[in-house]
Amino acid sequence: MVLGFAASRLDHVGIAVRSIDEASRLYVDILGLKVHGVEVVPEQKVKVAFIPVGDSEIELLESTAPDGPVAKFIEAKGEGIQHIALRVTDIEEALKKCKEVGLRLIDETPRKGAGGARIAFVHPKGTNGVLLELCERG
Numbered sequence: 001m002v003l004g005f006a007a008s009r010l011d012h013v014g015i016a017v018r019s020i021d022e023a024s025r026l027y028v029d030i031l032g033l034k035v036h037g038v039e040v041v042p043e044q045k046v047k048v049a050f051i052p053v054g055d056s057e058i059e060l061l062e063s064t065a066p067d068g069p070v071a072k073f074i075e076a077k078g079e080g081i082q083h084i085a086l087r088v089t090d091i092e093e094a095l096k097k098c099k100e101v102g103l104r105l106i107d108e109t110p111r112k113g114a115g116g117a118r119i120a121f122v123h124p125k126g127t128n129g130v131l132l133e134l135c136e137r138g
Contacts, residue, residue: 005094007086011117011135012050012057016073016082020049020062023079027051027058041114046070048114059085059114083121085133091118094134098122110136 017023020038027033028051036050036057045068051058061082063071073082088094091110098105106121113119113135122132 005088005097007088009087010056011085011087012059013081014059014061014083014085015080016061016070017079018074020047020060023060024049039114040064043112050115083131083133085135088134088136091120091134091136095120
C-alpha cells in the first residue's frame, strides 16, 4: 500500500539524553562532528541540539520538565533513539494520507518544532514500534 506521498529524505534521528552537554561530547570530541545549534522548544518541554551528518542531522533531546515526553521516555526506556523524522514537502497532505490508510496519529494537525520546522507524530503502534515524525521545512 502506497500512501500517495513520498518522504524526500531522512531529516533527523532524535536521541533522548539526560544532558545535551554530556551527550554531545561523544559526537564532538570523539566523532569530530559539530553542534550546529541549541534551542528550547517550550511547547514540547525540550531543549534540542542539532548535529549535522551529511544531509541529515542527529537531534539530541533533553527534557526541560520532569513531566515532558522526553523525560517520560528516558524514565521508561533509558537514553537512546526516541524517534525518526522523515522530511515531507506537504505535511497536511501527508497527515491526510496517513489517516486515510488507518495510521494512528498523535498529531492531527502540524505543530511548531525545533529549527522552524512544522512537525507531526505518527503513533508507534502503527509503525512497528517506531515513533515517526513527519517534518516539513520551509
